[in-house]
Amino acid sequence: MASSTVEKQSKDSRNDIETLVVYNGDNAEKYRYDEKEHDGVQRVLTQRHIQMIAIAGTIGTGLFLGSGNVLRKAGPLGALVAYILVGTVTYSSLCAVGEMAAWAPISGTFPHYAGRWVDPALGFAVGWNYFYGMAISVPVEVSAANILLTFWDxxxxxxxxxxxxxxxxCMCAINVFGARYFGESEFFFAIIKLSTLASLLITGLVIDLGGGPKGDRIGFRYWKDPGALNRAGLVANIRTDxxxxxxxxIVQAAFSFQGMEMVIIAASETENPRRNIAKAVRRVFYRILFFYILGILMIGMLVAYNDSALLTDTGNAAQSPFVIAINRAGIQALPHIVNAAVFTSAFSAGNSQIFSGSRVLYGLALRGQGPKFLTYCTKRGTPIVAVGITCAFSLLSYMSINSGADTVFNWFVNLSTTGGFIGWFCINLTYIFFHRGMVAQGVDPKSNVYNNRLQPYLAYWGILWTFIFILTTGYTVFFDWNTSEFFVAYVNIVIFLALYLGYKIAKHTKIWKPMERDLFTGIPTKAETEKPVSPPRTIGQKVAAIIF
Incomplete structure (x- = not known):
């Protein structure tokens, strides 16, 4: 390290503010994070694509079907507490990565940020952890979509x-054709999911108030009998149990939320990314409150946690607490509509996981942390090789033909969920380093296109709870030991540490100091990404501006 430092002040055209940047004189270039990458993707996703992906991208089988399992295990109040807690952690993680993406809307997103602002080894570990988490989730969703067809066949x-x-x-073809086709398909699926869920919430409220064919007013009956909280059956003390x-x-609730970061992964392929991402992230609080929290509250009002139908694992709409309530009320047609909506949700989830996994894999290759051939893009800007490799994992879904593969698929679900917790932890950790780097280099965080006034405290909240989630994912195994369950619950921690330490030892990487965190190199300016937006004039345009 040189003994003297050179302090220079430069006008930062990216943010139109005066930025004080301090470099370590002789080693200035050493700390500039410039991979000299040639990004081949194109910005083809529009505002309506991004807003609908942000609003409904993660609404799927976890909320429609998995919420019943949460209700059965914890009771209506317990399920509500679990969803609220996980919702706050999800919110903190999305705000953190949204702020970083608004500053640097480039390929690779949060694995790139981890390598750029924390440690290249962390970026490597986060990227590969996220990729294989997405890749092994694809066959799970494909199999889930197939099982949903048993409702009719x-x-x-x-x-x-x-x-x-x-x-x-169909799933692979959408991704092979490119981001625009992916955006249009997700826009279509989002409309179906939002319409279905809104209809179910309204229908559920009508049923709860006694407006169903049987005229039975339910209210909060099931909060009193069998009760608001269920027991785990692990210890004698009632409150502790x-x-x-x-x-x-927690794991099942988190499965309903995971994937919200997909809208950030699409930043490098989005028109006006800074403006659209900021708008999407600002709305995420209301999305979590309305669809997830109100959804789980409504489910707890409509169905008792000891309802026999909740104990039946059909894999189709028959196990949805919404459908159970509708059937109990004597309504016959809606279950078929719900099953169709859940089918499109499972398809959408698999479709999104291919997109997310392929873009993270492409970003790893751009940074030299993956094979170079993965950077090849078509003329339309599709990283076709990365897409092909991610699609290849979907072939594992043929294992579901063999009934003995259920255990393997449960492993896949648990591995991807634990990997998601690790991803959220690293997102919040990276934000702390990013925030400290901005402050140290004289950049006002509020000058960013998006800045949450609760930061960096939100990120600390996310770090605390994701760390707890990771450690307690398989806690039940310690009450009734099962080696297989212990392995599935905690092996991801070992894999992640092996990736991090292996790369760190092999490449001799270091944790960046605040003044060494490169906030500018290779990041497009506002002029390069943001186009002027014409104000809405017609009634239709004004309505669209409010929705999207």
Missing amino acids: DDVSRHTAIYLTVILI QFLAILST
């Missing part, structure tokens, strides 16, 4: 291979 086992093939071809029941539902 009682002999689906004879047609499984055909259904899987059709689903796989109820707390453990809530803790046991």
Whole structure:
């Protein structure tokens, strides 16, 4: 390290503010994070694509079907507490990565930020952890979509291979054709999911107030009998056992939220990314409150946690607490509509996981942390090789033809969920380093296009709870030991540490000091990414501006 420092002040055209940047004289270039990458993707996703992906991108089988399992284990109050807690952690993580993406809307997103502002080894570990988490989730969603068809086809086992093939071809084709086709498909799926969920919430309220065919007013009946909280059956003390029941539902609740960062992954392929990402992130609080929190509250009012239908794992709409309530009320047509909506949700989830996994894999290759051939893009800006490799994992869904593969698929779900917690932890940790770097280099965080006034405290909140989630994911195994369950719950921690330490030792990387964190190199200016927006004039345009 040189003994003297050179202090220079430069006009930062990216933000139109005066920025004081202090470099270590002789080693100035050493700390400039410039991979000299040639990004081949194109900004083809529009404002309506991004806003609908942000609003409904993660609404899927976790909320429609998995919420019933949360209710069964923890009771209505326990389920509500679990969803609120995970919702706050999700919010902190999305605000953190949204702020970083508004500053640097480039390929690779949060793995790139981790390598750029914390440690290149962390970026490597986060990127590969996220990629394989997304990749192994694809066959799970494909199989889930196939199972949903049993609602209409009682002999689906004879047609499984055909259904899987059709689903796989459609899902992969959308991603091969490029980001614009992906955006249009997700826009279409989002409309279906939002319409269905809004209808279910309204229908549920009508049923709860006694407006169903049977005229039975439910109110908060099930909060009194069988009660607001269920027990885990692990310890004798009632309150402690109820707390453990809530803790046991965290993973399932988190599965409903995971994937919200997808809108950030699409930043490098989005028109006006800074403006659109900021707008999407600002709305995420209301999305979590309205769809997730109100959704789980409504479910807890409509169905008792000891309802026999909740104990039946059909994999289709029959196990949805919404459908259970609708059937109990004597309404016959809606379950078919719900199953169709859940099918599109499972398809959408798999479609999104291919997109997210391929873009993170592409970003790793751009930074030299993956094979160079993965950087190849088509003329339309599709990283076709990365997409192809991610799609290849979907072939594992054919394992579902063999009934003995259920255990493997449960492993996949648990591995991807734990990997998601690790991703959220690293996102919030990276934000802390990013924030400190800005302050140290004289950049006002409020000068960013998006800045949450609760930061950096939100990020500390996210770090605390994701760390707790990671450690307690498989806590039940310590009450009734099962080696297989312990392995599935905690092996991801070992894999992540092996990736981090292996790269760190091999490449001799270091944790960047505040003045060494490169906030500018290779980041496009506002003039390069943001286009002038014409104010809405017609009524239709004004309505669209409010919605999107």
